[in-house]
Amino acid sequence: MQIVRLFSDDDGQSHFEDIEIDFTLTDYVPPAPPLALSPVEQATQFRFMNAAAAWSSDWHPSAARNLFLVLTGEWEVTGSDGETRRFGVGSVLLVEDTTGKGHTSRVVSKVNSLATMVQLG
Helix, strand or coil, X not given: CEEEEEEECCCCCEEEEEEECCCEEECCCCCCCCEEECCCCCEEEEEEEEECCCCECCCECCCCCEEEEECCCCEEEEECCCXXXXXXXXXXXXXXXXXXXXXXXXXXXXXXXXXXXXXXX
């Protein structure tokens, strides 16, 4: 599975990177058939976020290292290096630009966006 990572470099500039999540076939809940599972990642909390259509932000670093999962609507995120990417329903963004200039984000769908943010440990 491929997801997008947004991170800060040593100069405080944020960049996107496509990363792979590996899965291992695991006997997770026998006697059910094995499931393909990713490695465990520690999480400290999660929350839902409801952003209105056309909501937008100025430049900001992420408050914490988060997985951002889009449930409804569509987002546009711009890194401080100028690259812009869109994230629609089912998209996963690993947000790690907790220092530097950060990123801008806005809801580009005509409907509100419901998302989940999982704070990683």
